Structure formats: C-alpha cells, structure tokens
Amino acid sequence: MKLIFRPYSKTSFGLSFGLTVFYLSCFVVIPLSALVFKSANLGWAGLLSVFSEDRIQKALLLSFGAGGVAAIINLFVGFLFAWVLVRYDFPGKRILDSLVDLPFTLPTAVAGIALTTIYSPKGWIGQFFEPLGIKIAYTPAGIVIALVFIGFPFVVRTVQPILEELPKELEESAFCLGASRFQTFTKVILPELVPSLLTGTSMAFARGIGEYGSVVFISGNLPGKTEILPLLIVTKLEQYEYAKATGIALLMLVLSFAIMFGINYFQNKASRRLG
Amino acid sequence: MKSKFFRSLAILLVSGVATFSVYADDVLLNVSFDPTRELYEEVNKQFVDSWKKKTGKALTIQQSHGGSGKQARAVIDGLEADVVTLALAYDIDSIVTNSGAVSKDWEKSFPHHSVPYYSTIVFLVRKGNPKAIKDWDDVVKPGIGVITPNPKTSGGARWNYLAAWGFAKKKYGTEEKATEFVKALYKNTSVLDTGARGSTTTFVQRGIGDVLLAWENEAELAISESKKANGGNSQLEVVYPSASILAETPVAVVEKVTNKKGTTELAKAYLNFLYTKEGQEIIAKHFFRPNDAAVLKANASKFPKVNLFDVRSIEGSWAAAHKKHFADGGLFDSIYGEAKK
Numbered sequence: 001m002k003l004i005f006r007p008y009s010k011t012s013f014g015l016s017f018g019l020t021v022f023y024l025s026c027f028v029v030i031p032l033s034a035l036v037f038k039s040a041n042l043g044w045a046g047l048l049s050v051f052s053e054d055r056i057q058k059a060l061l062l063s064f065g066a067g068g069v070a071a072i073i074n075l076f077v078g079f080l081f082a083w084v085l086v087r088y089d090f091p092g093k094r095i096l097d098s099l100v101d102l103p104f105t106l107p108t109a110v111a112g113i114a115l116t117t118i119y120s121p122k123g124w125i126g127q128f129f130e131p132l133g134i135k136i137a138y139t140p141a142g143i144v145i146a147l148v149f150i151g152f153p154f155v156v157r158t159v160q161p162i163l164e165e166l167p168k169e170l171e172e173s174a175f176c177l178g179a180s181r182f183q184t185f186t187k188v189i190l191p192e193l194v195p196s197l198l199t200g201t202s203m204a205f206a207r208g209i210g211e212y213g214s215v216v217f218i219s220g221n222l223p224g225k226t227e228i229l230p231l232l233i234v235t236k237l238e239q240y241e242y243a244k245a246t247g248i249a250l251l252m253l254v255l256s257f258a259i260m261f262g263i264n265y266f267q268n269k270a271s272r273r274l275g
Numbered sequence: 276m277k278s279k280f281f282r283s284l285a286i287l288l289v290s291g292v293a294t295f296s297v298y299a300d301d302v303l304l305n306v307s308f309d310p311t312r313e314l315y316e317e318v319n320k321q322f323v324d325s326w327k328k329k330t331g332k333a334l335t336i337q338q339s340h341g342g343s344g345k346q347a348r349a350v351i352d353g354l355e356a357d358v359v360t361l362a363l364a365y366d367i368d369s370i371v372t373n374s375g376a377v378s379k380d381w382e383k384s385f386p387h388h389s390v391p392y393y394s395t396i397v398f399l400v401r402k403g404n405p406k407a408i409k410d411w412d413d414v415v416k417p418g419i420g421v422i423t424p425n426p427k428t429s430g431g432a433r434w435n436y437l438a439a440w441g442f443a444k445k446k447y448g449t450e451e452k453a454t455e456f457v458k459a460l461y462k463n464t465s466v467l468d469t470g471a472r473g474s475t476t477t478f479v480q481r482g483i484g485d486v487l488l489a490w491e492n493e494a495e496l497a498i499s500e501s502k503k504a505n506g507g508n509s510q511l512e513v514v515y516p517s518a519s520i521l522a523e524t525p526v527a528v529v530e531k532v533t534n535k536k537g538t539t540e541l542a543k544a545y546l547n548f549l550y551t552k553e554g555q556e557i558i559a560k561h562f563f564r565p566n567d568a569a570v571l572k573a574n575a576s577k578f579p580k581v582n583l584f585d586v587r588s589i590e591g592s593w594a595a596a597h598k599k600h601f602a603d604g605g606l607f608d609s610i611y612g613e614a615k616k
Binding site for chain 1: 342344345348351369373425427428464465466467468469473480481482483597601602603608611
C-alpha cells in the first residue's frame, strides 16, 4: 500500500534504474569495453602504427568526408521534405510520408545493390552521365549517394514533429509586428528548429560513418581511393588480425563520440538561448 | 487454467526432447564457402542415401556457406562444424593456429594433401571476345577493363592474384617482372568487389569490364545462366589461359567438435565419400575438377587441359604466400598504392 502513495518521481526508481543500468551494460557498455580490451593487445605503439597507415588515413578522410557531405545534403533536403509534409496538403501525401521510412526498413545491402545497378556506367541513370565523363558508381560520389539514401529519414523524422507543433500564433504575431516573410522564417521559425535539425543531421552523419552494407557495393573498394573504414575492419578480420580490427573500431568510436559530444554541446547552447 | 498451462508445457517439453533426439542422433554440419553450395546439396543427398543403405541409420547434413575467411572465423569463434571444406589451405591453417580445433597434420589425413577436388582460374569474356583476350599477357595490356575481387576480403581473389603472379614469374623469371605484371593487372581494375560472386555480378549484370577473372566452375555457372536468360545463346565465353593456378580447395575434420559429439568416424566417412567414384562424378558435374584420374578423363571435354602450377611451386606454402603478398604492408598493399598514384 505504501508503494502507491509514493510521489510519482520516486515510484520504484530503484528497480527501473537498476534495470536500465543492467540493460545498458549488457548491450552497450560491456561490448564496447571488450573493444577496448581487445585492442589493448596491440599496446600503444601497435595502436599508433595502425592509425599511421596511409590506407587508414585515406579511408578515415573518405568515411568522415563522405559522411559529412551526405549529412549536409540530408540537412537541406530533409528540411525541405519535412516542410512540404507539414505545411501543405496534396494527393498522395500519406504515401510520400511513409516512403520516407523506407531506408530504415530496407536491408542496406538491398539498397546498395539497387543504387549500384542504377548509377553504374551502364545503369538507368549512370548511362546519361557516362558520356559526360562523370562516373558515379565506384567513386566517392557513389558513396555519398548511398549515405544520403540511408541517412535521409533522420532529418525528416526529427524536424517534422517540431514543425508540426510550432504555434501558428508565433508567425502571426511576427507578421503583425511588421516582420517580412524572410525575417519571420530566419528569426522566428528557424531558431526553433535548430536543435532538431542538428540532432537529425548528426544522427545521419553518425549512421553514415559506420555504414557498410550499402556502401561496399557502390564504392568499388579501391585501396586508398574508395575504401571506407568499415571495409578496412573487415579486411583486417579476413586476415585474422583481430586486435588491429578492433583498433580501427576504437578509433571510430572515439571520433564519433567526440563529434556527438561536440554536437550535443552546440545543441544545448542553441536550446538554452531559446529557453 | 493451471492444468492447461502445465499440459501445454509438458507437450512443449516432450516435443522439444523429441526434436532434440532426432537431431542428436546423427547430424553433421559442413561449413563451406560460397561456390560449393550446389555441389554439396547433391553430395549430401547421395551420402545420406548410401549411409542409410550401409548402416540403416538416418542422417541429417546441414550446410553453411559464406566467404571462406568468414566461415573459418566462425569455426574459430565456436561454430560447431564437424567438417570444414574451404577455399584455401590458409583458412584451415588459421583454424589450427587460432583455436586448435583442427589437428596440425590435417593435410595428411586424406589423399592429395586433403584436396578431393580442385579448380583453376580462367577468363570470362563477352561474346565473340571483342578485345581478343587469349592469355594473361592480353589481360594486362593498357585499356583492358579487368574485374576481380579484393584479395584482402576474398579467397577467390587471392587465387586470381597468385595465378597472374605465378604466370609472370614462370614466364619472365624474376620477381621484379612478376611485380610489374601484377601492378599492370591492378591498374586495369576499376572495381574490387568483396567477394567472387559480387565480381561476377559486376561483370555480367552491370556490363562493366572486358574480362572477369573467375573460378572455372563460377565461369561455367555464369555461362549456363546466360544461356537460360538468352534462349540458349550465351552472351559470354570462357577463355583458357596457357597456364593458371591449381586452386586447391581442402577439407578437414574439426576434431575438437567431433570428438565431443562422437561423430569423428562419420565425419571421416563423409569426407572420404568425396574421394569415391560416385563423389568424384558429382564433383565433375558441378565443374570442379576431380582428383580421380579416370573420372577426370571421362569428363575431359569439360575440363580443357591447362598448365597448372600450385602455390607450393611458386611460394613454398600458403602461409609464406600470404605473408609476402596479402598481409598488411605486403606486396599487394605496395603495388596497389603505386599502381593508382
């Protein structure tokens, strides 16, 4: 009986907190610390020698570069999509809305194969670019396309609800106070959306860095040119170099964590300014 | 309510034990690589029949296919395979060194270094051979588009690489010339898929490249598929080079598992079946070259004569070849770095 009268915030906190920590340990903390232990076999010198490899540095640049470009494309296109879906009514809107989730549900390898078929030099779209001397599949451009595809829903789905809940009065009062349409957009609407735009973009970015399934098909996997970091992990495993493979994974983990941390910092700053 | 619950629990338990006992009876897991899928489907059927005739016991054989290196890693990490039938000796050696699940002298356990069947690397070209590719020297000419997987991720690609390397080393004599040769080969590549099947798709479906370096059986499979798709007219042709590698695909019993399960004898009988006339016939049917001279002769039209050299004759052993060519900082890394600069 006593339990029921507890204040809401305290209700079985101990049990749920314990479950949360247990769950987090089983699925996140323990596997990730195993990563650290496994790569510790290499020692500092070994770890540094892995990172100083030319191929790894190039792959690092490519993975983060392509991931970044794709995330920025997704930022703009995703925002546009969310805007159209929230602000306008048109036939087929619900179909369009559900199509956005397709990259989430589709196995990434299927996406990769489909994209490669279309963008390869003999493919539906690729054949029109081929005479112009533009190659899409088997170049970094192809990797960006694959990453745009898989990261696309993140921005749309994080911005959409915020945009939906934006009070109409906000815009109306801005108009009444004499703001132009442009001013209303940049000074009133956009600042409200910045945190969710940042979250969506950073999630798309994070997903892009680690993406393997869709990229291996379209990238062509040329060492030093179109080789992504996750592929290097696979090549190390293929050679039974477990420690080196986890070393690269560790590097990705640290970098991703640093980036997430930085984005969180800016996001907090942005929402505080609004608050 | 309660009794119903217990009853269903009991039924579940009994049926669970029943299925378990069916499986516990005689079940064999064969962990193999990708291109052998169709081959083992037929081998297993035949072996199960003959086992039943011989011993009266029912037998289930489970198959697992994937990239050869990936399969070896699964066994190292504890997949309970009774036998492994992989794409190269190096992968079985790796099981030995990383887990000890296979005994050290596995190569001596069965005839022909435990290699019941072998294959070789051939060229697949487009109909009419428009670029006139006859031998390895034509493949490395500037302007020829070559499709081969990445040796870092694919066992088949390592055979391709060593075939080219061995050819050049035998023809031109020195390691420098052979290095130049392989460098020229990889300069002609624009795609390195992660596996042999992926490369076949790139070449056949996407129409990229002039020549595909492929397993002999994979090339034959691509041709029969092409015939099916084009009403009996293949859009592809096989070209046999003057010399190529003897791609040995070894087998071994995973004794650590079979000793525990008590299936050692069964596993041995299964692998020995591959060496019987019946087994060798099935192997030839699936375009792997049989080791039995009589069966090979009977299927001579299927397997044109090619000068075959093995890894031992060019690099001593697979471990040495791996270290020199494919390990980190090996020749593949360096020639690739230079070829693309």
